[in-house]
Amino acid sequence: MKTRKSVTVPSFIKIIQYTKHLYYILLFGVVLTTVLVVSGCTGTSSTASVPLATTCTNLAGKTINDVTITSTKLFEASGGNPAFCQVNATRAPYLDIEVDVPENWSGRLWQQGGGGLDGKIPSAITIDAATGAITDVNIALKDGHSVYAASNGGNRASVPAQAAPLVWANGTLDGVASAEDYAYVALNTTREFAKAVIKAFYGRLPNHTYFNGCSNGGRNAYIAADHWPNEYDGIVSGCMGMDLTGQTAAWLNLGSRVGTPAMPSFDQWSAVTAAAVTACDALDGVTDGIIANQSACNFDVTPLQCGQPTADSNPAICLTAAQVQTVKDVTSDVKLADGTTIYSGFTWADWAPHIPGWGLLGGGNAILATGDSTWFTAAKQQSFNLDRDYPIFQYGFRIVGAAPDKSKVAAFVASGKKLISWHDGSDNLTSFNDHVRNYSTMTNIAKGLGLTNPSTNTRFFVVPGGSHSQGQALTEVNWFNAITDWVEMNIAPEQLVYNRIDDVTGIVRTLPVCQHPRYPRYNGAGDVNSAASYTCTTP
16 A cells, blocks of 8 residues: 655745745736736737727717817728728818728828828728729738828818918918918828827827828928927838928929920920930840939930931921020029029939929929919919029928928937938939938938938938839838838848839839939849849949
8 A cells, every 4th residue: 555655844835935936927927918918019919999890980970189080981801901990080171181990900000191282182092983892902001900091281172262272372361271281280180180099999009100201292201200200210201302492493493484485395305205215224234214324324415406417307396495405404403693502403204294293383382482372373483583582482481381301300310210211213303313412411410410320220212213203102112111120120121122014015014122322233134024133233
């Protein structure tokens, strides 16, 4: 018969101590998990305490900080798209906002900038008008499970009396408020409203907040870094330099010639473009219809002047002497009488589609700066005087808050936040060269603030051959992954990919998006439509 082994007192004490330690370890684990859940640090997903559909329905009609929710709509998960609630809201006088809240939220807020003079919301979704079905969902919402937020910039293009730019000069307080919204206020209102909506759904604020924009959205992005540096972890700014005054002056310097004999026609601009491409296309190692190595392009437009043996015999295609000068002015720096460069010349591009835009946007911005509605007339634009009007615009933009301060953008970067700047290599509306010049000034300021190597926090990329705004869609260049990986995993973007659809053949090409000053050079072998066949090369 086996006898039960007795337990000595010391052994019993050890068992008690071991049990106590195990208890404390388990208790610590429970507490730590609770803290992490509350603080939102448990990973990339977050679950609402109340079902998404319930909160979505209950928010309709609510007012949050003077912003009234006009409608909410629940979209069920389908076709690879997540379930999400779209919240539409408005704030007087004319600000409209969209916030899209996904199920299984990643903890990110992705704020999208506008474009042009704004006037409509750049929605996260595209819906087929006939069927009502979703045909496209922004990557930040679809794949990134981010809350998406955007606005119309404080004016309504579909309502003439509430549309920019004339609404800004209608002599009413609403007009003044609309101008301030476009300048900067709408960005703050949209972000704060989005955060309040997030809190209503998930009971907490975002882990990371991002801003993305191109063209006027690029200006918005720099304004975000300037005005609210503590609110954003990462910013992507494309297609717009940091000098709104210089941009406006440059537009009017060209726009003032629209409707005069000095401005080439659409067909003449097209002929200039074709000649420039013929001269410079192969400088990247392949003839493919785009100028990727712009810095090496020294095309001279003079041989296209009527009467030259190299000019087109058709007087509707060859250029007059005044038109030759206009083309040269487009690619030359804009300087004040004292020699100060206020805008760097354009790279070679197809300017024809954007001839009307020069006066439209130049005049619209002049209204924003001065409150003078006559800037929207051809007569006023043709009276533009660089040395007289430039300081007036500069003062007006400073007063309304529309122009980003490069020193404050530099402080954002020097603080450790991440900034991706980019531009289309063949931009026909805003100058690639001017963006590079201002970006260089900004990074030099950042160095003065103690950031020895600015590339640790900011990088500048070039979309090869892209005309204005090409590459802004996240399906064309995935800026979302580039900035979120940098912020959240400290993986700095080295080289990206541009999914380009050829305007003529319809072929989808992939090309490297290189860091400036490098350009994609064809390796001499391989598929010319594949990014793998190119190497980012220093000129």
